[in-house]
Structures are given as structure tokens and as C-alpha cells.
Amino acid sequence: MWEEYTIEAAANKEDLRRLVKKMMGNGWQPLGGVCIDLHEDKSRYLQAMVRNRKDIPKD
Numbered sequence: 363m364w365e366e367y368t369i370e371a372a373a374n375k376e377d378l379r380r381l382v383k384k385m386m387g388n389g390w391q392p393l394g395g396v397c398i399d400l401h402e403d404k405s406r407y408l409q410a411m412v413r414n415r416k417d418i419p420k421d
Contacts, residue, residue, distance in 0.1 A: 364412035367393075371408045378407040389413045 370385060372378035375396070382392060390411040399406040 364393075365415050366390075366413050368411050369408055370411055371399075371406050373404075373406065375407050378409060382409050382411070385411050387419075389418045 368390075370378065370381050372381055378396065386392075390413045393410040393412045397408040397410075399408060
């Protein structure tokens, strides 16, 4: 069972890619696929992320 869950969001897919890559470096894993929220003239790209406390990098 996952101990931590978050949803990361970005204005475009390239920004989301960078954000997810950074999160993965901190022990997070993507859960499921990318969701795109389309609203009038704006869109958001979202990715669910999970991790266990044991996966948090030690400094």
C-alpha cells in the first residue's frame, strides 16, 4: 500500500514531464496515465504520483 499520494499539474506536457522526472528522483512513482483537463481556452496536464516512506532519498 502506498503511504503518500499527490497529483502534480502543469500547463503543458513538457513542464509536466520535467516535474514528474524531478519527483521520480525523490522516490515518487507515476500511478496510471496522464490526465488532461480541458477548460475553455486553457488546459492542464495532471499526473498522480505515489511513494512509500522507505523510497524517500536520504540526504
